[in-house]
Amino acid sequence: MKYIVDGEIDVKFIMDTLADGSPDSGSLIMFEGRVRADEVGGNFVEKIFYESYISMAEKEIEKIEDEVIKKFGVKRVVIKHRIGEVKVGEVALFVAVLSAHRTEGFEAIQYAINEVKKRVPIWKREILSNGKTRWREND
Numbered sequence: 001m002k003y004i005v006d007g008e009i010d011v012k013f014i015m016d017t018l019a020d021g022s023p024d025s026g027s028l029i030m031f032e033g034r035v036r037a038d039e040v041g042g043n044f045v046e047k048i049f050y051e052s053y054i055s056m057a058e059k060e061i062e063k064i065e066d067e068v069i070k071k072f073g074v075k076r077v078v079i080k081h082r083i084g085e086v087k088v089g090e091v092a093l094f095v096a097v098l099s100a101h102r103t104e105g106f107e108a109i110q111y112a113i114n115e116v117k118k119r120v121p122i123w124k125r126e127i128l129s130n131g132k133t134r135w136r137e138n139d
Helices: 011-019 054-072 102-119
Strands: 004-006 027-034 043-052 076-087 091-099 122-128 133-136
Touching: 004 054, 011 027, 011 076, 011 091, 027 102, 054 076, 054 091, 054 102, 076 102, 091 102
Parallel strands: 004 076
Antiparallel strands: 027 091, 043 076, 043 122, 076 091, 122 133
């Protein structure tokens, strides 16, 4: 499965696929991490350029998905992260969890997001409205 995407993440397709997936699942939770127009010294973020060590990132996201399923007992987990240029308002990180109940679904999605931010080798360079750039740590 491809976890790192160069281009738009097809959220509707993923959600439709998951919704059809399991008759014993009562909860489908999703998270879209979007680029924000943060203010930086009087200027605003216009876009972020994401870079990744793709093969390592793919392996780490696969491990996180497997870990989430085992740890929380959820049915399915889908994690996608964009690379390249992502403009303000566009989705950079997408996580969805299909589970029997909402409690484990919410716990699982929070855990998955935090682990992606901590473990996956993806770097982001913000491009500001004044044309300057700055590297940013995952938060």
